Amino acid sequence: MKRPESVLVVIYTAMDEVLVLRRRQPADFWQSVTGSLRWEETDPLVAARRELREETGLGDDAEVVACGTVNRFPILPPWRHRYAPDAVENVEHVFRVRLSERPLITLNPAEHSEYRWLVRAVAATQVTSYTNREAILRLP
Template sequence: MEQRPPKIPESVLVVIHTEALDVLLIERADAPGFWQSVTGSKDTPDESFEATAVREVAEETGLDTGAPGHRLQDWHLENVYTIYPQWLHRYAAGVTHNTEHLFGLRVPAGVSIRLAPREHTAAVWLPWREAAERCFSPSNAEAILMLPAFSVKT
């Protein structure tokens, strides 16, 4: 089995939503019952957060952030959190915290999602408050609760 290099402790969180503020949540394949927005680490230290967001959205949902009617927005916010113990083995020895950069992605209602089956097993669209309640991650829930302030109707 090929060993992967340690994950970079810099990642993105992308809250995918419609204009009506329905939010896409996806269930982790490696942690049933753990619902979240799109997340993912940089592939290289010099990869921009925006490039990471574009790549992770495509990998996890099949969505193209540049498609007509799609609008990726950098919220210019970061969370620093303690990495969950069950995922520490993915990082270099001694790494205990991750810095997560927040984005929103507005998409048209009814857009088709194509999950990466190794990463996620189910997807659901929920009104933003309900989506925040379902998230296992407090920082993800907090980001969803901020959605109305960041949602732009253009």
């Protein structure tokens, strides 16, 4: 079971392009890098760095910056089976990574089927989650 605490990591370039990933399940679900904290993880930054490596192949040289945003939202019915029965709310910590140019992205094929670099305004309309959309629009 997953811990009801997660990270959202928005990756963008100096050219104001945002990386979006297409999940395998559910179909046509686009997002930034996301993931749950593991039970032994107490620092969301550690989880953000781990998820960045797992989902994109980007290493520890990428500077992961906390945005100072923590979102709280109900766990929706399609995702409830992933959590303990008493978990009703998810706590999401938002991070960003600014890159000078587009790097080579290595997707985790178990999680994502493709990726795109989109200009910020388009990326915000492409992602499924409203918290992801807000995080993209708040980028510096």
